[in-house]
Amino acid sequence: MTKDEKVQIAERLKSFCAQKGSQNKAAKSMGISSATLSKVLNNDWDTISDDMWRSIAAQTGHDGTAWVTVATRGFERMGFILESAKNESLAMAVTGEAGCGKTEAIKQYTAQHPATYHLCCSEYWNRRTFIAKLLRALGKDMAGTVSEQMDAIVEELQTVEKPLVVLDEADKLSDQVLYFFISLYNQLEGQCGLVLCATNFLEKRITRGVRFNRRGYQEIYSRIGRKFVKLQVVNDEDIAAVCRANGVTSAADIGTIIKDSDNDLRRVKRACWTIKKGGRV
CATH class of the missing domain: 3.40.50.300 (P-loop containing nucleotide triphosphate hydrolases)
Structure with a gap:
């Protein structure tokens, strides 16, 4: 795991602690020790394993992807x-x-x-x-x-x-x-x-x-x-907005994704990643 990734996870952890109300509550919520949490926040990372970093990332909502969520x-x-x-x-x-x-x-x-x-x-x-x-x-x-x-x-x-x-x-x-x-x-x-x-x-x-x-x-x-x-069903306008926000701008590609999406944003996300990697939907 790179240093940049760890910096992003540590920043996410700070926000997570604020959301939980205290570092102690955040640690208990994640099932880790307060000492480990404190080390992450204080940049004392030498003894923290990559497995722990991945666990903290998952539990604080940091997934490491560049996916952009759209306000549908x-x-x-x-x-x-x-x-x-x-x-x-x-x-x-x-x-x-x-x-x-x-x-x-x-x-x-x-x-x-x-x-x-x-x-x-x-x-x-x-x-x-x-x-x-x-x-x-x-x-x-x-x-x-x-x-x-x-x-x-x-x-x-x-x-x-x-x-x-x-x-x-x-x-x-x-x-x-x-x-x-x-x-x-x-x-x-x-x-x-x-x-x-x-x-x-x-x-x-x-x-x-x-x-x-x-x-x-x-x-x-x-x-x-x-x-x-x-809640409203996802429509064509929602799907097109999600595609454009995530780098799929071709009208033909967007049209194909809309046609094949079955109004499911999970299918839209998968299709966008496929196209960005050079594949076909």
Whole structure:
């Protein structure tokens, strides 16, 4: 790893510490020692391995690529939703097609706003995994019973200004884990923004649960205001803007990418990289 890369990662780490509220919280959030974090920030790099540098880069959002993110309509709307939820301590549910830019918008908003905690959920999470992930995002110790850990989460969120918790890909959570959304809302109503974000399957799942009177679904539906906010589908104008921002300017190439994209920004990114490397879409 080059010195220039390390300088960029160290700068990113400074911003990450500011976002987390302290160096100690940032270290706990990344699962590294405070001493290691301090060495990175103080340019004491001799004993820090490349593996550690890569870990810090990944966890602070530094990917080392030259990809330029464009403020598409969906990106801007996602940012507006997060800002509203954070400032007004609202509980909301947001849905959008895969590849519309939801997660990238959340990542960038989180990096730029303190007391904002982004969890990208997975199918394998159980109750303890969910709590551990949230505690780690908060920069808190993970010792204690489930009840003690939940108390620690609530207490931390009550002490910071305008906290926001975003559960991305929330449709992957089991019912037992999704119920924690109710618990967090009940204890933090008016004190913390809570956002569920997923594909349209989340809306189908919750409305079906409400219709069949499944346990907890009426409560979830009520707490999100009985409404799902939908992000716009990526259109040709969005795709063209992304292409141009990332060095693909040929009208023919842009037209081909639009045609083959299936309105998915991940496919657009892949196609742009292919063209820039001299390949064909």
